[in-house]
Every structure is written in structure tokens, then in C-alpha cells.
Amino acid sequence: MQEIQSDTSDKGSIGGESKVHVFDTALQLVSGECLQPFSVAYCSWGKLNADKSNAILICHALTGDQFAAGDNPMTQRPGWWNTMIGPGKPLDPEKYFIICSNVIGGCSGSTGPASINPETGKPYGLDFPVITITDMVRAQEKLLDALGIDTLLTVIGGSMGGMQVLEWANSFPEKVFSAIPIAGSARHSAQNIAFHEVGRQAIMADIDWHSGNYHAEKTQPRKGLAVARMAAHITYLSETALTRKFGRNLQDRDALSYGFEADFQIESYLRHQGFTFVERFDANSYLYITRAMDYFDIAAEHNGKLAGAFANSDTRFCVVSFTSDWLFPTSESIHVVRALNAAGANVSFVEIESDKGHDAFLLDEPEMFKTLNGFLSSVAKDRGLA
């Protein structure tokens, strides 16, 4: 492997580092195919201690990236988890060495469908192999191995990040001292697969998609991807939050237009969400990553018994859900907690009262911070860090 890019410039207030690791070795995928070579882009904050016992891995969600804290150099916007990472915050770079990598299949530096296929010299497009959550975790494990980290103090993530956290505990239990799946699930539900299918069909229905070969046509399925994002964005919120923020308020007008312009603020907001999203996200990546989530079902590889995934696990778990999350509802977290209890695993579970829907995990939720501070301090103490 070699390091091809090292950007140590200050990433906002907490000074993260952005790098890409290129692996010449093959990444064995669950589908049976291999990815070779492959790259993993990541950012890190803080310093690895001498014992290498203070490493924390952050797993990002569907449309997230490695720029969890500081400023995102691709969008010039603050990192997606600035609320969580920083001095005095639950993930404190003064105490921990914090890593966040872009998932395999993604589009902000790790190998994905927009990367160049070494066999053709052109972007993979749909020739990119189908990847799974397990494959994402395997790539992360290779990265940590390259960084000389044997055991993670904690692996933490929300939504699809929560899925990766559970997969880490399933695939590499001995490497995970503690695990914090937030607003996650051990399987993707029928309703969630349905929403993803709507998004994928919107992309594929766009004439500019060109069966995934839009790079060659020097275009992008912008409208399809925007519609996919708009539909998905609704699922990240709650009716209460939408009503509070927008109600039936009109956008830049005093009266209805009796047409199909964005009369309502909510329409204008969704259109904005859709069109800013296409600036930063690859449509094929969206297809691949949503597919990976749909395929996710940890119990399936344990004869349908989720508890089997966590048998004899020494990992300490802290499962977190939100009351108004209808995409990854509390019932999914309880399903995980029951399996962990059945396996005799060490588990804490907190449901946080919030009306902000699934996206609550990205927002300022003091009760969540309090819970995570308590859990992390206790875990750090057990690991001999405090």
C-alpha cells in the first residue's frame, strides 16, 4: 500500500487530517468478487496513544463522508458531526484518536463506481461489483490494520453507520472494545427497501443516467438523483418537525400561484435539498450504497438468530434510538437489544426523546451527548485510559 495524498492543513477548528490509503491487495467481497486495487479515504483527529488503546472509528451514513468534523473541503460546509466531535464534546480529540473513513462504494475518495476501472481505464459505472455493509467494514478493517490499530476503543455511527457498527461487532468482535449503534438496525426493513427502490428508480428513469455510463456522456442524472434525495429527505424528518419548520407557509409569495411552482416553503426546501445534493454525490454511488443497506441482515448468516451474531461477545454495547425516528424506529433498536440480552452481552439502551426524526442523531441532542459522555468515560476507564 502507499499513501498518495496527505493533506495536513487545518480542517477547521479542530485540525483534522485527510488522507487516502491505496491498497494493492485485493478486497474480498461478500458477493464473491474482488476489488483490486482499492482506496480508502479517511480523516483523523487527535493522536494515537502509545498503547494504541484510544482509537475510535466513526462510521458514516448513506450520504455521509470522511469529513465528520472541521470543515468539509469539498462542500465548504461544516463537518456532518461537528456537534459530536471536538474539545469537551463526547468524541474529544484531546483524549481519543478519532478516525472516519469514506465507505467503499462511496464518492469522496474511497473506491466506488465513479473510480477508474483499471481494466478499462474508464469509470466503473455498473461494472463496479455490488458491495455490502460487510464489505465496507472489511475495507475499514484493512485501513485500521495499515494504521497499526488492533483494537478500537469504540466504533460509533448513526443510521447506516449504526449498521456498520453492528457489523463490526459481528465480523471482528475481538477488535471492538465497545460499540455504539445510533438510530440503526440489524436488518433493513421492507419499508426502507421500498423507499430506496423509489430513489433508485428515479435515478434510472433519468435519461441522463445512460445505464450508468453518464461519465462517458459527460452528463449526470441530476434530476433523478435530486428526486431520490427529496424522497429520502422526507424520511429523515418527522411530521412534527416539518410542521414546526414549514407548516403550510408560502415561499416568496402572498398567494397560491394556481400552478406547479414551489408555492410552499416545504417544496422549495426539498428542491433545494435535491439540487445541492447532486453537486456533491455520485448517482451510481447512491445506487450501490442503498443496495448495500437493503442487503443488510445480520441474522441471516446466523440461521435467522440475531443473538448468534453476538454469542460470547466481550464488546460493551450502547444502543441509542430516537422517539420520533420512523425510518429506523426504536423497535429496530429493541430488536438488537433483545438479541444482545439473549446472547448475554453487556448492553445499555437509551431511547432519546426527540421530535426531530431520524436526523436527530446529527443534531444538538443534549440527552444523547450526556448518555454518550457517560458511556465513553466508563469504557475509557475500563480500558485503563482515564
Add this chain to the structure above:
Amino acid sequence: MSENNASLTSISGRKDLQLICDLIASESRVLDIGCGEGDLLDLLKSEKNIDGRGVEISQAGVNACVARGLSVVQGDADRDLKHFPDNGFDYAILSQTLQATQRPDSVLKELSRIGKKLIVSFPNFANWRVRFYLMFKGRMPVTSTLDAQWYNTPNIHLCTIEDFISLCDELDLKIEKSFILSNDKIKHVESSAGPIMNLIAEQALFVVSSHIEK
């Protein structure tokens, strides 16, 4: 359940917590049902270095527990115990929780499957103050141990010591040790059976073994 714990603080100063702590062997695996804000688990962790887990019904209680580093899940004794494995714990504790469950008999049965020993404490409804209250006032008893009104009490299944002993018989549970609390003093008694104990005890605490040798 946590509300209930709080309501009992006034009378005993939760002396039963220290008693429970004394009864538990070091390094054991302990499940505390209705653990409130985690006072007992915290005590057991610091004094007996136990591997402790808790189940608590109130979100505020669970959050407080997790924030102080305890392994606690939000759950309901009536609904969630079936997910725990057989003999997963050395001790299962029901501290002032039994009388707040929907089905105390099912909860005891489940716990006897999960824990090798059970430690159960509850307010004794046959205490003389309670009896006098009902007899002379003709109203549902409100005492310093049972300080809620009939319409807002979490204690939906109050029982007496005799009731508890008879339920243990029915469920094939063996009472190993008995303690009573009266006039703010905890007393170890050879047998808690008999009309006198039932009359003077404000609270009772039992160590019950789940498997009767036959």
C-alpha cells in the same frame, strides 16, 4: 418503578440497598430489575466489583444510569425478561419492584429461570399500621412506606409476607434467608412465617433460590 423507589426512600433511607450489597458475593453477575437511577448497581460495582446489568422502565432512569457508566436497558419486567438467557446471572434483584409489576407470579418465574438466586424486597401490606389505617379510617392505607394515593400509586399488586411465602411455595422457590425492616431497623429472622412477623414488618427482603433440590 423508579417513582416507586423514590417514594420508599423516606422510610428506609434505602437501607435495603446496603443489606443487598452485603448479601451478594464479590465478582458475581447481577441483574437488577427496576434499577431506577442505578444506586444499587453503582454500590455493588464499587463495593463488590460485580458485573451488573439493569432493566428500568423510565427513560429518565435509564439515561441517568448509562450516563454514570452502568449497563442498563430500557425495558419492562412484565414484557422483556423472556429475552434473557437461562442462568445468565448469579443474582436477579427485585428491589421494591415486585408490587409494581402486572404479574408478579410470572415475573418471579422468569427471574428464577434467569438468576441462580433471587433477592426480592417489598412493602408488607399486613403491617399493623396498614391494618389499623384500613380498619379505623376505612380508606386505602397511606403510610410513610406507602405514601401514594390509591389512584396514583405504582404499587398495583401489594402483598403481605404470608402471600409471598405462599407464592414461593406455588412456584417451587425455596426461601433461603429472610429479613424484615421495622422501626427503621433491619433484622435477620430465622423464618419470616407466622403472624407476628407479618404484623410488625414494614418491609421484607428474601433471598430465594430458584431450584429446589428434589
